[in-house]
Amino acid sequence: MIPAVVPYLVAFGLAWAPVVSLGFPWTLLLLLFPAGWLAGVIRSSPPALTLGLYGLVGLAAWAAISGAFLPGLAAMATGLVAWDAAGLSLWLRRAGEVQDRAQIWQGLLLRSCSLASIGAALALAFAPLELALPFWALVILLLAVWTALAVLPRVINSRRSSDGDPDCNRTV
Amino acid sequence: MDGNYKVATELGLLALVLVTGLILTNPAVLLLALPIVLHVTLGLVLCDQGRELLVRRSLSAHRIYEGDRLAVELVVHKPGDGPDLVLISEETELAGHAIEGSASLAKRILAGETLVASYAARPLRGFYPLENARLCARDLLGFVTWEGDFPCPTPLWVLPRYERVGRVMLAPRRTLSLPGAARSRRGGVGVQFFATRPYVAGDDLRRLNWRALARRGKLVVNLYEEERAAEVTVVLDGRDRVYQIPNGREIFDQAVRACAALCDSAIRDGHRTGLLLYGERLEWVPAGSGRMQSERIVQGLARAGLGSSEAFADLGSLPTRLFPGGSSVIIVSAFAPGDEQALGMLRARGYDVLALVPHITLSHKAEQTPSGLAERLLALEREVMLQVLMSAGVRVSVWDVNTPLASLVKTAWRRRL
Numbered sequence A: 001m002i003p004a005v006v007p008y009l010v011a012f013g014l015a016w017a018p019v020v021s022l023g024f025p026w027t028l029l030l031l032l033f034p035a036g037w038l039a040g041v042i043r044s045s046p047p048a049l050t051l052g053l054y055g056l057v058g059l060a061a062w063a064a065i066s067g068a069f070l071p072g073l074a075a076m077a078t079g080l081v082a083w084d085a086a087g088l089s090l091w092l093r094r095a096g097e098v099q100d101r102a103q104i105w106q107g108l109l110l111r112s113c114s115l116a117s118i119g120a121a122l123a124l125a126f127a128p129l130e131l132a133l134p135f136w137a138l139v140i141l142l143l144a145v146w147t148a149l150a151v152l153p154r155v156i157n158s159r160r161s162s163d164g165d166p167d168c169n170r171t172v
Numbered sequence B: 001m002d003g004n005y006k007v008a009t010e011l012g013l014l015a016l017v018l019v020t021g022l023i024l025t026n027p028a029v030l031l032l033a034l035p036i037v038l039h040v041t042l043g044l045v046l047c048d049q050g051r052e053l054l055v056r057r058s059l060s061a062h063r064i065y066e067g068d069r070l071a072v073e074l075v076v077h078k079p080g081d082g083p084d085l086v087l088i089s090e091e092t093e094l095a096g097h098a099i100e101g102s103a104s105l106a107k108r109i110l111a112g113e114t115l116v117a118s119y120a121a122r123p124l125r126g127f128y129p130l131e132n133a134r135l136c137a138r139d140l141l142g143f144v145t146w147e148g149d150f151p152c153p154t155p156l157w158v159l160p161r162y163e164r165v166g167r168v169m170l171a172p173r174r175t176l177s178l179p180g181a182a183r184s185r186r187g188g189v190g191v192q193f194f195a196t197r198p199y200v201a202g203d204d205l206r207r208l209n210w211r212a213l214a215r216r217g218k219l220v221v222n223l224y225e226e227e228r229a230a231e232v233t234v235v236l237d238g239r240d241r242v243y244q245i246p247n248g249r250e251i252f253d254q255a256v257r258a259c260a261a262l263c264d265s266a267i268r269d270g271h272r273t274g275l276l277l278y279g280e281r282l283e284w285v286p287a288g289s290g291r292m293q294s295e296r297i298v299q300g301l302a303r304a305g306l307g308s309s310e311a312f313a314d315l316g317s318l319p320t321r322l323f324p325g326g327s328s329v330i331i332v333s334a335f336a337p338g339d340e341q342a343l344g345m346l347r348a349r350g351y352d353v354l355a356l357v358p359h360i361t362l363s364h365k366a367e368q369t370p371s372g373l374a375e376r377l378l379a380l381e382r383e384v385m386l387q388v389l390m391s392a393g394v395r396v397s398v399w400d401v402n403t404p405l406a407s408l409v410k411t412a413w414r415r416r417l
Helices: A002-020 A025-042 A046-065 A069-092 A101-126 A135-159 B003-024 B027-046 B093-097 B210-216 B248-268 B291-302 B339-348 B364-368 B370-391 B405-413
Strands: A169-171 B053-059 B063-065 B070-077 B085-089 B098-101 B104-108 B114-121 B126-128 B132-138 B145-151 B156-159 B179-198 B220-228 B231-237 B272-278 B282-288 B328-332 B352-359 B395-400
Touching: A002 A025, A002 A046, A002 A069, A002 A101, A025 A046, A025 A069, A046 A069, A046 B003, A046 B027, A069 A101, A069 B027, A101 B027, A101 B104, A135 B003, B003 B027, B053 B132, B070 B085, B085 B114, B093 B098, B093 B114, B093 B126, B104 B114, B126 B291, B156 B291, B210 B220, B231 B248, B231 B282, B248 B272, B248 B291, B248 B328, B248 B352, B248 B405, B272 B291, B282 B291, B339 B352, B339 B370, B352 B370, B370 B395, B395 B405
Parallel strands: A169 B053, B063 B156, B231 B272, B231 B328, B328 B352, B352 B395
Antiparallel strands: B053 B070, B070 B114, B085 B104, B085 B132, B098 B114, B126 B156, B132 B145, B179 B220, B272 B282
């Protein structure tokens, strides 16, 4: 449970600190997100975890808009690690016994942290870049994103032929 | 969390961030989408899509007696590409009887590695087909998850544990032309005196009755009762309502064991023995003899359970056409009011009927409670019913299941009739 909660709390702290410093008293209400995340991990509830992730990303975006881009980016990367860790935590809970638990967590954190770091590093690398886009280019870009997001799930699903059923149902 | 759910959540998140960034025309927000894009795409690229796994289940024995310890081993082998994490679990009734180890194990396995989940169980009586093993797998990040049942049929019989009882003396009207242990009511080769008749040339001189010769001055020979094999049907009453008494389930289990012991005794005595399970439905093991028949009967009894049906609510629906005319019928039941008529009818049709009534004697303390009083009344009612049965010629034995059945058989059913 600890690997699923600690990264989230760190990410939330990173995103929340710049927002709180803006001086809105109701930002204290945002503390409900970590509480929801904790409840999601304890009660094995994916919807609660999803809500927690969306809340965290929203907060990171707000921090980025408010000028704290680096804390926002760090919060986003750490949040993705927490999301992976929570998924594994939920999955492992189904097992009566887990062999080499430490090795499994080590493997997950290594892979997840690498991906998040690469993403964050790439974002940092692109940060100084300045592009001036006209309005019509923005509209086309928006449509392209829309189309890509509509097509991508189908492509992924076709790659994974039958999610839910093992293909090689062989026994010795 | 399902793989599809995870991908959909991240794509949704990506869409929200991108749309917000584009609407606000804020490059900082758009840049926040980059870690998500990389997380989804690289996560899907790096995960192993292979699903080739070999699953095997092995049992320490395929045929055990209730109370025996059974060792179970579930083995998953990953020969090549495949998921990173595998969770094997035994989602059968057998896992509920585990006493050692775990019937559900997760491990990270690499190509060529094996996952072994072993546990020990003490299963209850019954037949366990154990057809599939449940397998859940995922890649490390959880983008690809799947689960399914892998066929690895390993049937298991947990047979009733029964005691060995002595000979049950049967007196059917008809016997078979095979040597056995049932009274045939005809003179011949045997050990028990049957009658005398005048000597005829060729008779064995060792059978001469010297006392009769001294008294009557005529040669007379002794005849002995021939012992032959008989057709025996053991009926196990599995009607729910009959066992709706205190400790009913335990009494039924003891009834099953008693049936197994009586069938074993009958087969050992050379009788052609059949079994009828009467309850929710009829289950019939046709009469036979020998070791295979013994196995068929205990397997039938292993599957015996309580049930109810309108058609077989009372013993009046016993399918008597399955019982050979004049044969012996042994009924093991706790009986309910009204059953005496059906048994009386059987007796009237010429069957040799034996009834074994399993019960648990209440302690003196329990008898003092209100429910104990009710149970005593029920016991009295049953006693009256048993008296009726005995007067109809049914050989009734009431068996306290806390005492050995062998001693009851020895005292009640071993006597010559």
